[in-house]
Amino acid sequence: MIGEHSSKQYDQELEAIRSKVLLMGGMVETQFEEALNCFRVGDSAKADKVMADDHAVNQLEVQLDDACSHLIVKRQPTANDLRTVMATIKVITDLERIGDEASKIARTAKSLHERGATGFAHYDMIRSIGKGTTDLLHDALDSFARLDGKQALSIIAGDEVIDHEFRTILRNLITFMMEDPRTISSALDTLWVAKAIERIGDHAKNIAEYVIYVVEGRDIRHSKPAAQEG
Secondary structure (H helix, E strand, C coil): CHHHHHHHHHHHHHHHHHHHHHHHHHHHHHHHHHHHHHHHHCCHHHHHHHHHHHHHHHHHHHHHHHHHHHHHHHHCCCHHHHHHHHHHHHHHHHHHHHHHHHHHHHHHHHHHHHHCCCCCCHHHHHHHHHHHHHHHHHHHHHHHHHCCHHHHHHHHHHHHHHHHHHHHHHHHHHHHHHHCHHHHHHHHHHHHHHHHHHHHHHHHHHHHHHHHHHHHCCCCCCCCHHHHHC
């Protein structure tokens, strides 16, 4: 009876942590979407809010790390339970870094707006990769919530598409800068934003990999695509 009672307490504590992780996920998802919107419309006030919101994300990271550490010490989980806690800690780190990348996008958007930078349609350059990465992040959080290994695998494949789009943007921006040196400053800012979006895609992929680690007990980081599908 003591073991059963302890197990129920552990499950409740872990579920409370997972709920807060998903809350954090929703926060950074909103932060990213608002940062993209700032880049589209050039709203300095909203950009400031995106950057300010990052403090709340950082605080939640600290709280969740502490809760996970206490859970490990108090409950001493083993096997799949321990994998779940360790993967959750890694997800928390990736979510915090997504918030950092969203702040970079907002900061760049504010800078472009305040300089009145013109020369080409900045948002048009990143519209597709922004939408694709927004969807990827949403699906990664969904797969974490439901511990859906199949969905997680599709997210890993989706990150390859994001990487390809980033390389295309890079080539296009280099062409702009070569053809008209006056666009160099704003083109570099747009490239900075595209790179931040690509990094968010990487973090979404990381979350998917942790889901597979929990569900299947396989660490597929740094594996080739064929090995991931096996």
